[in-house]
Amino acid sequence: MLSLLKQYRELVVTGVLIALPFATYLSHAKHGKNLNPFDRAVLTVTGPLERGLNTVVYSAIDTWGSYVGLRHVRAQNLTLRAKVLELEAQNGKLQEAKLENERLRQLLDFARQVPAPSVVAQVVGTGLAPDFLSIRIGRGAADGLRKGMAVVTPRGVVGKIQQVTAHQADVELITDASSAVAVESQKSRARATVRGSGDAHLCKLDYAERSALFEDGDLLITAGTDGIFPKGLAVGRVSHLDHQKAGFSLRGEVTLAVDLSTVEEVLVLGEAGDGAPAQARNGALLEAVHAGAPLRLLSAGVTP
Amino acid sequence: MTAKLVLGVVVSLFAMAVASVVVHVLGLGAARIEVVAVVIVWACLSLDTTRAALCSFAAGYLFDLMSGSPTGLYPLVAMLTFAVCRVAVAMVDVSHPAGFAVLCGVIDCVHQLLAWGLIALFVQAGAHSILAAIPATASLTALGGLALYPIFHRLDLAFDREESSVIYR
Numbered sequence: 001m002l003s004l005l006k007q008y009r010e011l012v013v014t015g016v017l018i019a020l021p022f023a024t025y026l027s028h029a030k031h032g033k034n035l036n037p038f039d040r041a042v043l044t045v046t047g048p049l050e051r052g053l054n055t056v057v058y059s060a061i062d063t064w065g066s067y068v069g070l071r072h073v074r075a076q077n078l079t080l081r082a083k084v085l086e087l088e089a090q091n092g093k094l095q096e097a098k099l100e101n102e103r104l105r106q107l108l109d110f111a112r113q114v115p116a117p118s119v120v121a122q123v124v125g126t127g128l129a130p131d132f133l134s135i136r137i138g139r140g141a142a143d144g145l146r147k148g149m150a151v152v153t154p155r156g157v158v159g160k161i162q163q164v165t166a167h168q169a170d171v172e173l174i175t176d177a178s179s180a181v182a183v184e185s186q187k188s189r190a191r192a193t194v195r196g197s198g199d200a201h202l203c204k205l206d207y208a209e210r211s212a213l214f215e216d217g218d219l220l221i222t223a224g225t226d227g228i229f230p231k232g233l234a235v236g237r238v239s240h241l242d243h244q245k246a247g248f249s250l251r252g253e254v255t256l257a258v259d260l261s262t263v264e265e266v267l268v269l270g271e272a273g274d275g276a277p278a279q280a281r282n283g284a285l286l287e288a289v290h291a292g293a294p295l296r297l298l299s300a301g302v303t304p
Numbered sequence: 305m306t307a308k309l310v311l312g313v314v315v316s317l318f319a320m321a322v323a324s325v326v327v328h329v330l331g332l333g334a335a336r337i338e339v340v341a342v343v344i345v346w347a348c349l350s351l352d353t354t355r356a357a358l359c360s361f362a363a364g365y366l367f368d369l370m371s372g373s374p375t376g377l378y379p380l381v382a383m384l385t386f387a388v389c390r391v392a393v394a395m396v397d398v399s400h401p402a403g404f405a406v407l408c409g410v411i412d413c414v415h416q417l418l419a420w421g422l423i424a425l426f427v428q429a430g431a432h433s434i435l436a437a438i439p440a441t442a443s444l445t446a447l448g449g450l451a452l453y454p455i456f457h458r459l460d461l462a463f464d465r466e467e468s469s470v471i472y473r
Contacts (some may be wrong), residue, residue, distance in 0.1 A: 010353040017361040019384040024376030029426040033376070043369055047318055050370070053321040061325075 156234035156257030335440035408449030
């Protein structure tokens with residue numbers, strides 16, 4: 001019998017291994033079977049193994065997902081950065097246009113207040129010679145500009161026209177060493193002269209009588225006696241007054257009312273009676289500003 | 305040789321756990337990767353008949369326990385599949401991973417049809433979903449066989465080749 005079993009061992013084992021689950025299945029096919037102790041033991045052993053393996057596999061999948069996600073995020077980040085740069089550039093342009101509009105509105109409002117006819121002009125460049133402080137504006141003889149005309153902003157005096165071509169003009173700044181403006185103290189009405197120092201931000205107070213009442217911080221305005229600047233335009237404030245006992249006049253510095261290094265639009269003041277065409281242009285410009293036209297073009301002299 | 309059998313069962317346990325995760329992650333629906341079919345094919349190719357039968361039974365038993373509702377169906381199906389596979393491997397030459405994968409797919413079809421037949425015969429419920437999923441499951445099982453081939457091949461190389469297994473005869 002034993003030798004028979006050994007001879008047909010494979011068949012016997014296979015038969016038993018088929019018969020055993022067959023019987024089990026027959027009895028439990030419809031309702032499932034209750035786990036026997038052996039089943040429980042196997043599950044007890046394999047359960048943690050399966051859970052551990054699941055954890056490892058899910059961790060690997062999560063890591064891979066994170067990696068892929070990070071790559072996606074990186075690509076998205078680059079796209080968004082480019083978009084941010086683009087939007088910042090757009091925003092900068094809009095801010096610039098807004099500021100320019102505000103400045104031009106102020107300038108046009110100021111143009112309506114000044115007694116002389118005026119022309120709005122845009123600063124198109126700065127003089128390259130270090131010993132001649134000047135700026136170049138985008139209006140010229142064709143717009144009625146002539147040598148010697150006053151150039152101002154709503155904040156104060158800028159300079160005077162030094163030379164003119166058909167469509168642009170060079171403005172000698174009041175800081176230039178050869179510049180001189182007749183001024184008076186707004187507070188005491190004492191008169192003096194403001195001379196250019198050659199320094200881009202300072203002027204010198206000159207010909208101020210020692211007996212006159214000047215104090216540090218006094219606002220100096222144009223006196224209107226030099227035939228160039230009308231009376232009452234701001235020039236700057238007195239600073240560093242030198243109260244020497246000797247000499248006929250006081251000396252000091254003048255901190256300018258206008259930061260000449262940042263001026264972008266100016267008003268060129270004509271003489272009464274010679275600026276009707278320019279006044280008409282400014283009137284049209286003002287109307288265009290209120291209508292929301294692009295002021296950059298208008299101030300550069302382009303007809304809307 | 306018994307160690308090889310035990311290792312084969314351990315590998316099948318690991319592979320089933322991985323397959324369950326993969327099925328879940330990929331959202332395969334009714335389709336499955338039937339590692340048990342791959343194990344049966346490997347056992348028939350690499351082990352003698354007795355151990356191959358034991359290995360197949362063990363794989364079927366583990367599959368049954370992991371099915372969530374053990375009824376004894378899968379050990380039975382595994383053993384019937386083993387019987388078919390044992391005859392099949394004697395007639396085909398499987399010496400390449402692709403051949404192993406194809407055989408896994410074919411044997412899985414047999415495995416699923418047997419399961420369907422037994423369920424239809426004794427329970428008469430849920431059989432249609434099994435039939436509909438047969439092509440997809442067989443394909444996935446073939447891919448699973450391709451993935452498991454290097455592991456089983458390494459297992460084969462690690463043990464003595466003097467055994468009367470089919471693959472090295």
